[in-house]
Amino acid sequence: MTVAAPGPVFSLWEIPFSRRGSWFGFSPVVAEKTYAREVHLVSHQTGMHPILKLVPDAETAVTATPHLLTWSGGGGRIDLAYESADTVRVRGRGLGLRLLAADPVLTPFSGPYFYQDPVDGSYVFTVYQTGRRYRITLLGGEAGHLGAQAPGAAERGVVLRGEWEIAIEEYETARAPYTSTGPFEQVAEAVRTEFDAFTAAVAPWRSDRTPAAGLAAYVVWSATVRPAGFVTRPAVLMSKHWMDKVWSWDHCFNAIALSRGLPELAWDQFRLPFDHQDAAGALPDSVAHSEILYNFVKPPVHGWALRRLPPAPDPAGTYRSLERWTAFWLDARRTPGRELPHYQHGNDSGWDNATTFDPERVVETADLAAFLVLQMRELARLAPDPGASARWTGQADRMRDALLSELWDGERFVARGAHSGRTWAGSSLLDLIPIVLGEELPRPVRAALASRIERHLTAFGPATELPASEHYQDDGYWRGPIWAPSTVLIEDGLRRSGYPELADDVGARFRALCEKSGFAENFDARTGEGLRDRAYTWTASAYLILAADHERRTGRAPGDG
Structure with a gap:
């Protein structure tokens, strides 16, 4: 019998805390390869923008699970959970918190403006970078504030101490005063239930043989946003770090991973770039909330x-x-x-x-x-x-x-x-990708390609540049590191070309790599270290695709879809 694994615990310094549908998350990653000391609320509307930094009163340890983000230390704790796609609840017990503007400088064309709303007493940041407002409503306890209506450079924010609870919302111009949907525990449990249902749909075969399945599902689920701006459908971004777009081939791997359990969401992924197909028939290079690029294709x-x-x-x-x-x-x-x-x-x-x-x-x-x-x-x-x-x-x-x-x-x-x-x-693995033609290729061609693919294999999978090549680089992007899409394409082509054992080996090495090093944008082919963006959805989807296929081939997967 297949037993569902417990909800994954993950490092916020690798994977942001967010939920399906939301355009913001919580992370110390505030720009490409840039890590802050504190956790920030980071929005992905109009790009990647740190909005608020969350500063506890004492040194804390941060723990993240799909439904709850917790700071513990100084004899107290702070918990944060999503109430909806645009609202989070935060509560403190014996541990204070300062919610401060990430950017301390306000100019006529940039930065945050902070004020207390005379209508409902909430505290509001209006931020040029995203063109959105961020409202903090006190639900219990006492709050003070710093820098309300201050011009220029100033510390702006809300100060909370003792036992307290707040709601934080991201919205456009105005909305009715905040109304709670229930107690904090109920809010957090609702998110747990939603994520568990998603995981059950996309990975019903998961077990202790596939230990990274739950985290892979979380990476995909949490990077999914609701339609907004140029994003015309529910969309799985490549990441809720700096790779916060949909590129016009990445989306195919996410669609495949979702296809058995959530076919409607899978087709949304496939169709999204086609919503922006140009007059010549080309797909855009990428689609983001406020940007569509056509300078390249995919x-x-x-x-x-x-x-x-x-x-x-x-x-x-x-x-x-x-x-x-x-x-x-x-x-x-x-x-x-x-x-x-x-x-x-x-x-x-x-x-x-x-x-x-x-x-x-x-x-x-x-x-x-x-x-x-x-x-x-x-x-x-x-x-x-x-x-x-x-x-x-x-x-x-x-x-x-x-x-x-x-x-x-x-x-x-x-x-x-x-x-x-x-x-x-x-000496690039790119030259071996025609293996995807499988049985369409003459047998001698298939044999030669399979033999060359073997030369690219390291302990962790197929390096994108021949490891013996003078051009190989450990962190060389497509000049050495292992990538998820090339691995999936190679594995599929080998299997359809009559090399199932070699395909099994490729798949097993990549699954083990993800179980060891997570779901990075790419991996050092010699050490297996994760490189670049550390929460990449097509990597998580590749793990789900390869793990699901392996479980079905070995007869251990339940009927799904």
Whole structure:
């Protein structure tokens, strides 16, 4: 019998405390790779902005679980829980707290303005950086304040001592005075129940064999925001640290992880970038609360991802969107007379600085062609009539044949400069991603790719640059570290290419890596140390995908979805 693991305890210095739907969280991480001494309320509306710092009266230890954040020390404690997506409750017993503006300087165009509202007596910060207000309502005990209506540089905030309780809200211009929904214990328990239901939906197979499943579910759940600004649907951000956007390939891995237990939320993830598809059919590079970027694109992994999603709720709309996205590559990204499309920069591939792009930046690569073959296969499957299906099948066949005849040199796939026409062989794992074509590749090609993938394996999984390469860097972004998406793509391609044992090995190493080092943006391939953003959702989703698949293959997962 599968037994649910207890709720995870996590370090706030790695993973922020938040909840599904909220645009803010609590963390000492206040900017990229910048850690404060105190925990801050950090909002992600209009970007990442520290708003309030929470300063207890004594030295404390901070403990975080999905439903409760606690400071303990000085003979007392402070507890914080979410009451709703935009409201938290905070209470103190024998431990005081100062809630201070994170930015001490107010100018006409930046900083916080702080005042006491004469209507209900609450304390309000209005903050230029987010364009929102943050209201503190006293529910019990006594409060003092510092710097109300002060101009320029000043300490601004609320001071609480003894036994006290407050509510903190994030909102726009005005709202009715705060009204409690119940006692603190009830508020915290409601969040625990909500998170437990989410975990049960996305990881019903979890057990002591998958010890990181609960924390992976929390990372995804807590990074989910409600629709606001340019975010048109409930969306899983990459992180509620500084990577607080949705990039147009990251979202596919989150969609797959959610697909069995929460198909509607999974389809929201898949569809979000397509809500912003441009006139040429291209998807944006990224979508954030107040920003959409089109200067780059991301690789067309969407056909590959569709193979792992439940039936589309709108098959005709899905077909049209995917057709336009594919046509963008065929019409706007092929040199005249060439069959194979090109990336204009490494950023387009998602592997920003991979060594494949060192000789030239505008490059025809084998991974791009492979993804488009799979995407055109999906278009053939979704096509509204036999004629359209046949056309897509024919185009997929031609691109696969061109990939093999033009970029396979008999031993490996090479890259080709779109301007120069010259080719080169590299040492990046990117050049081995065509393994995703599986049975579409001739057996000798599959064997050669599998053999080269083995050379990239470290104790923790496939390094993105050959470890023996002179270009390898331990913290080199796509020039060495292990990444979740490349691991999932490689594992899936090996399995469909007839190498299940090697696929099992890749999956097992990555699962063990996450169980050891958490859900970082990427990992040092030699030591397994987590690098960069330490609470990355596609890493958590990759763990959920690989763990779920492993449990199902071994017959230990209950029926789900």
